[in-house]
Amino acid sequence: MTTGLKIVTIGGGSSYTPELIEGFIKYHSDLPVREIWLVDVEAGKEKLEIVGNLAKRMVKEVGVPIEIHLTLDRKEALKNADFVTTQFRVGMLAARGKDESIPLKHGVLGQETNGPGGLLKALRTIPVILDICREMEELCPNAWLINFTNPAGMVTEAVLRYSNIKKVVGLCNVPIGMEMGVAKLLNVDHSRVRIDFAGLNHMVYGLDVYVDGVSVKDEVISLITDPEKSITMQNIHAMGWEPEFLQALNVFPCPYHNYYYKSGDMLEKELKNFKEGGTRAEVVKKLEDELFELYKDPTLAIKPPQLEKRGGAYYSDAAVRLIHSMYTDKRDIQPVNTINRGAIAGLPYESAVEVSCVITKDGPKPITMGELPVAIRGLVQSIKSFEQVAIEAAVTGDYGTALLAMTINPLVPSDRVAKVILDEMLEAHQAYLPQFSYSMV
Ligand code: G6P
Numbered sequence: 001m002t003t004g005l006k007i008v009t010i011g012g013g014s015s016y017t018p019e020l021i022e023g024f025i026k027y028h029s030d031l032p033v034r035e036i037w038l039v040d041v042e043a044g045k046e047k048l049e050i051v052g053n054l055a056k057r058m059v060k061e062v063g064v065p066i067e068i069h070l071t072l073d074r075k076e077a078l079k080n081a082d083f084v085t086t087q088f089r090v091g092m093l094a095a096r097g098k099d100e101s102i103p104l105k106h107g108v109l110g111q112e113t114n115g116p117g118g119l120l121k122a123l124r125t126i127p128v129i130l131d132i133c134r135e136m137e138e139l140c141p142n143a144w145l146i147n148f149t150n151p152a153g154m155v156t157e158a159v160l161r162y163s164n165i166k167k168v169v170g171l172c173n174v175p176i177g178m179e180m181g182v183a184k185l186l187n188v189d190h191s192r193v194r195i196d197f198a199g200l201n202h203m204v205y206g207l208d209v210y211v212d213g214v215s216v217k218d219e220v221i222s223l224i225t226d227p228e229k230s231i232t233m234q235n236i237h238a239m240g241w242e243p244e245f246l247q248a249l250n251v252f253p254c255p256y257h258n259y260y261y262k263s264g265d266m267l268e269k270e271l272k273n274f275k276e277g278g279t280r281a282e283v284v285k286k287l288e289d290e291l292f293e294l295y296k297d298p299t300l301a302i303k304p305p306q307l308e309k310r311g312g313a314y315y316s317d318a319a320v321r322l323i324h325s326m327y328t329d330k331r332d333i334q335p336v337n338t339i340n341r342g343a344i345a346g347l348p349y350e351s352a353v354e355v356s357c358v359i360t361k362d363g364p365k366p367i368t369m370g371e372l373p374v375a376i377r378g379l380v381q382s383i384k385s386f387e388q389v390a391i392e393a394a395v396t397g398d399y400g401t402a403l404l405a406m407t408i409n410p411l412v413p414s415d416r417v418a419k420v421i422l423d424e425m426l427e428a429h430q431a432y433l434p435q436f437s438y439s440m441v
Pocket of ligand 1 (some may be wrong): 309
């Protein structure tokens with residue numbers, strides 16, 4: 001009988017893979033990973049080879065007995081997996097560039113996860129994740145699916161509603177980034193900070209913030225109004241908050257809230273960046289090229305610090321911390337995307353929400369957060385409606401449903417603009433949207 005865990009990472013050729021490997025190395029004494037299968041598609045073959053070889057060097061360097069396998073054969077990889085992690089991007093960075101730039105050309109923020117870009121990303125990604133679920137049912141029915149692929153909230157909900165896989169958790173580094181940000185701001189160890197998270201992916205709020213069990217929410221709220229102290233991510237140009245606004249809001253917003261409470265300013269900034277240096281996709285492409293050059297170095301056997309310039313910092317901490325707690329039935333509290341089951345009142349029972357959960361071997365158990373404060377409830381519900389309609393469009397390939405999703409997105413100003421953007425985006429992404437082919441003849 002073989003012992004130890006089999007992990008499969010779909011999108012294994014991602015530049016983030018060294019993050020994950022570092023995490024598995026760090027936790028290896030408690031989390032006996034036997035093999036990691038990095039899977040990618042033909043177009044990602046070269047990147048898979050480069051980052052896969054770095055992964056092999058990383059485990060060899062520290063002498064942990066983890067076998068690294070590289071493959072383009074997803075089915076072969078999935079056989080008897082214990083955990084399947086997903087971090088793929090359908091259409092790669094070129095598709096992200098279109099998600100960001102087409103709306104901008106029409107004076108609208110693209111926002112590649114919750115905005116118009118997020119809609120198109122969902123349309124491309126959901127059919128693929130549902131294929132993966134069908135394969136998992138057959139090849140590893142007991143495995144947990146840990147999804148990091150964006151739009152992570154919608155992908156998780158699509159799996160919950162439209163597949164037979166129930167063992168799914170959606171994961172994001174935003175909450176852990178917020179905790180680390182608070183720890184840094186208050187100069188305390190991360191382990192002492194806890195936040196009551198409630199909301200949706202990239203639309204999550206800290207309802208309260210504690211250090212050693214004592215609320216420090218007021219202090220955090222007043223500190224982050226200073227742009228210098230604003231807690232943000234590498235991919236978001238945060239600008240600080242109006243002190244009176246934040247005090248009245250009285251909860252801790254996530255960096256993505258800049259897109260909703262500062263839409264005009266964000267648009268201005270993104271248009272400026274677009275003209276000067278391109279979209280974030282182009283910035284990331286340059287970073288990736290540099291990273292892959294580094295990864296090729298046969299003497300490199302650690303995660304290079306340059307990876308921290310990507311928005312996904314702390315990904316390994318979040319992912320491996322979660323798998324570790326599930327494997328050891330640790331019952332600690334972590335924020336993840338999971339089925340609501342009434343934890344957040346006013347959001348559908350069976351929808352995916354991002355919420356603090358107790359992590360057990362049977363999965364995350366959401367902590368009841370009750371009703372969201374009235375000032376934030378509407379925005380969260382409106383994004384949830386957008387997500388639900390977007391998921392339905394991805395599954396059915398129905399044009400009207402896609403247009404509805406685009407139009408109800410809070411970043412889109414009108415049905416007319418929604419249609420212009422949607423039509424252009426459907427055409428630009430045609431190769432990755434077979435379910436819409438009838439509407440594009
Ligand atoms: C944040 C988000 C991720 C997103 C990433 C983008 O970390 O939580 O969901 O993928 O930023 O970062 P990038 O470096 O690709 O712009």
